[in-house]
Amino acid sequence: MGPAMENNEKSTKILIVDDEPDVEVLMKQRFRRQIRESKFELFFAHNGLEALDQLSKDLEIRLVISDINMPEMDGLTLLRNINEKFPAVIPIIVSAYGDMNNIRAAMNLGAFDFVTKPINFDDLNVTIDKTLTHIQNLLDAQKTRSRLDGILHELNVASEIQQSILPRNFISDTNIEMFAKMAAAKEIGGDFYDFFWLDDAKSKLAIVIADVSGKGVPAALFMTVSRTLIRAHAYNHLGSPGGCLTKVNSALQKDNTNVMFVTTFYGILDVNTGVLTYTNAGHNPSHIIRKGGQVETMKNIHGMALAVIEDLVYKEDQITLNIGDTLFLYTDGVTEAENPSGALLGDEKLIASLDQYRNLAPSELINTIRSDIITYANGWPQSDDITMLAIRYLAGKQTQ
Structure with a gap:
């Protein structure tokens, strides 16, 4: 099995959190060789509260494998508490196959990786090995604290490079007016937006917004690859x-x-013509602020997030923007912004804000919503990247 932490003679302590009564017996049976050889020492909890109690009693536990749906305290709340109280602990989450909402939320809350039910134990072994390697790398990194200043400088440079990749020459003419903004939760983030003309006549405008799982350097690298592939x-x-x-x-x-x-x-x-042809790959539903009308939600989802299922074919839909309508795209950092009590901003508040600020120009709309998010958070730290893009359709191009 994978590397032992700190030295090869010490067992790796793993906390398994699941409310199913047969999980403890199954895990002990599946990892009996590692237990017998003193490579693993397994601990068990039936919900998030028991897990936090166990972590507080044994600070040598560095790996947690947790289910999401549990009584008293669920897995997502546990992840939030681990991130705040036990930052050295690395979690793996277990989720139902295809439950992208919970998986994405868990990754944003700091989960290192995930496995799906029913559990494939070969896959779990690989995931544990990879996570233990990651933990060992973190321990090694802690021994080289003298490099911190250099690393921080590199991150600042990387942040500047990432921001420079995002287009800033926002289109503003007699046909469309647009604006976008990305605020990373860490020095560098995984969100991105993009827009570019597909033809020399500048009649077909490509519009992209995306959210990579996780944050930091890995997410930023995956973001760069994703953006390049989409453009290509x-x-x-x-x-x-x-x-x-x-x-x-x-x-x-x-x-x-x-x-x-x-x-x-x-x-x-x-x-x-104002016709928008679009595909949504597991992303938040976009909104159209209809001039003189309601905020219309584009609810169609055409498949799971990219890089999850091989050979998935994505379909598409069309919707028409009328003169004066505004298309609003965003990432989940907007609706999942938290206040000190843990309450999320949510879809209803966002839609109400879009309706309230419908007459603002795209730049004012985005900056005002960003200001409202900061006010709502009331000092609570930003846990996810926040990205918004707005396009107001002003008039169709005149044909010669």
Whole structure:
């Protein structure tokens, strides 16, 4: 099995959190060789509260494997507490197959990796090995604290590079007006937005917003690869966001050793007609602020996040922007912004804000919502990247 931490003679202490009564017997049976050889020492808890109590009593526990759905305290709340109270502990979460909402939430809360039910124990062994290697790397890193200043400098440089990759030449003419902003939760983030013309006539505008699982350097690297692939395949699938994301998904899924994924919205706006052809790969639903009307939610989801399932074919839909309508795209850092009591901002508050600020220009709209998020958080630290993009459709291009 994987590396022992600190030295080869000391058992690795693993806490398993699950409310199923047969889990303890099953885990002991599956890892009986590692237990017999003193490689693993297993501890068990039936909910998040018991797990926190166990962690407080034994500070040598560095790895937690936790279910999500449990009584008294669920796995997501446990992750939040581990992140705040036991930052040296590395969690792995267990979730139902295809439960992307909980998996994404868990990764944003600091889970290192995930396995799906029913558990494949070969896969669990690989995940544990990878996590223990990660923990050992963290322990090694703690011994080289003298390099911290240099690392922080490199992160600041990386942040500047990442921000420079995001386009800033926002279009503002007689046809469309747009603005976007990305605020990373750490020095560098995994969110990104993009926009670019697909034709010389500047009639087809590609619009992208995406959210990579996790944060920090790995997410930033995956973000750069994802953005590059989308741009590359967009020109080969000029009228088909679905065709583009189908190719990007296959490329990302290959050699995805870090089990990362990226939720993505990709749309192509025909500036002449206002028709938006779009594909949503597991991303938050976008909204259209109808001029003189309601806020319309684009609820269609065309598949899971990119890099999760191989050979997945993404479909697409169309919707029309009328003159004066505003398209609003965002990542889950907006609706999942927390206040000190742990309450999320939520979809209803966002939609109410979009309705309230409907007459603001795209730049004012985004900056005002960002200010409202800061006010709502009331000093609570930002836990996820926050990205927004808004486009107001002003008029179709005049044909010659």
